[in-house]
Amino acid sequence: MKVLVIGKGGREHALVWKLAQSPRVEQVFCAPGNAGTALDGVNVPIDVNDFVYLLRFAKKENIGLTVVGPEDPLANGIVDAFQAEGLRIFGPSKAAAQIEASKVYSKKLMRHADVPTAEFRVFDHPEPARKYIETREYPVVVKADGLAAGKGVIVCTTTEEAIAAVNTIMVREEFGRAAGRQVVVEKRVEGEELSVMALVAGRTIISLAPSQDHKRAFDGDTGPNTGGMGAYSPAPLGTHELMSEIETNALIPTVHAMKRARTPFRGILYAGVIVTNQGTRILEYNCRLGDPETQPVLMRLKTDLCELLEAVVDDRLGDFSEDRLEWDPRPAVCVVIASGGYPGPFTTGKMIQGLDEAALVPDVKVFHAGTKLEPGGMVVTDGGRVLGVTALGDTLAMAKARAYEAVAKISFPGAFYRKDIADKALGKGI
Numbered sequence: 001m002k003v004l005v006i007g008k009g010g011r012e013h014a015l016v017w018k019l020a021q022s023p024r025v026e027q028v029f030c031a032p033g034n035a036g037t038a039l040d041g042v043n044v045p046i047d048v049n050d051f052v053y054l055l056r057f058a059k060k061e062n063i064g065l066t067v068v069g070p071e072d073p074l075a076n077g078i079v080d081a082f083q084a085e086g087l088r089i090f091g092p093s094k095a096a097a098q099i100e101a102s103k104v105y106s107k108k109l110m111r112h113a114d115v116p117t118a119e120f121r122v123f124d125h126p127e128p129a130r131k132y133i134e135t136r137e138y139p140v141v142v143k144a145d146g147l148a149a150g151k152g153v154i155v156c157t158t159t160e161e162a163i164a165a166v167n168t169i170m171v172r173e174e175f176g177r178a179a180g181r182q183v184v185v186e187k188r189v190e191g192e193e194l195s196v197m198a199l200v201a202g203r204t205i206i207s208l209a210p211s212q213d214h215k216r217a218f219d220g221d222t223g224p225n226t227g228g229m230g231a232y233s234p235a236p237l238g239t240h241e242l243m244s245e246i247e248t249n250a251l252i253p254t255v256h257a258m259k260r261a262r263t264p265f266r267g268i269l270y271a272g273v274i275v276t277n278q279g280t281r282i283l284e285y286n287c288r289l290g291d292p293e294t295q296p297v298l299m300r301l302k303t304d305l306c307e308l309l310e311a312v313v314d315d316r317l318g319d320f321s322e323d324r325l326e327w328d329p330r331p332a333v334c335v336v337i338a339s340g341g342y343p344g345p346f347t348t349g350k351m352i353q354g355l356d357e358a359a360l361v362p363d364v365k366v367f368h369a370g371t372k373l374e375p376g377g378m379v380v381t382d383g384g385r386v387l388g389v390t391a392l393g394d395t396l397a398m399a400k401a402r403a404y405e406a407v408a409k410i411s412f413p414g415a416f417y418r419k420d421i422a423d424k425a426l427g428k429g430i
């Protein structure tokens, strides 16, 4: 079978790499892809939201399964478009993707399904939102309702910051008119974050191994929020008991509520969880795999990923039980190397050196994100997050050491990375 992966980040490179290992897969295409997906598969220069061309390509190449990486095409209805043409595609429908694409929908769903989440209010005008913020005795998070390229969630420390966030989203409409029509103002909860990604089809839910992301740009969880500067899996915080609690109190009621509302979820449901002194809370839901969490998770997955994704698409995920997922017992650590300036402005086109040397470090895979393959085989930077150097090790400390050994071999002008990925789990604190 031929497979098409949609996207161009590190998550999509990991998907291409893993799917290419399946005996069921003859060839993996990636649209539009990066230098890494060009090496492990075949790139197709079509934008993720160009459904007309993607459909035309899928039909022409007789693609047996399309796998969607990012949230944008899902929120725009790519799954509905492919299914309307009788094509098999992995991901939720446009209606179900609202769980990530609309923060208002997501929070109301959680309230309705009795899922533990931070207390919140929804506003469709700035003045009442500002008044509400002034009466809060705790720090808040202000969320634009719609997708805002990962920037629409503003974590505030002071009342002034929160009011400024309302103005950014609703008055200046910096994330667009639609995204800023409504805001969620919610209580900021403190604790350690955990990423729980689960395969969902019908009423069947199978959680993948827990992982932890590092959202801040710099060591010690300082600096601005990013898409994620590194991840590791399994995250010891996600004990068996905690994972069962999250399934019982969050994933199951959410999936059942969506089914009852006739917007059943099929695909990956990713819960951003925060573990607080008062118990676990769901910070947000995403309708796709996490990036960079996917890189260490897929590095450890031994089960045929293609079979798993097909089981979801064909509504027979029940054939797999959680125990049938096979994992490499060794932990994996992914360190993201980013362009200088990220998550702010940065320049691209920098030549990347040392990729071949890094690939020689045992049990290491260098997943590409913002990279481009130039004629002649040179790889240059093409985005904020450039590479996700991922390593397995007998212990988490060994996986970390191996990942950093490979990172040290790679260079490009302005490159930076965090030096403390996985330290929280290693008991060093951050």
Ligand code: GLY
Residues within 6 Å of the ligand: 213, 227, 228, 286, 289, 290, 291, 292, 293
């Ligand atoms: N790593 C965070 C995300 O994928 O949303």
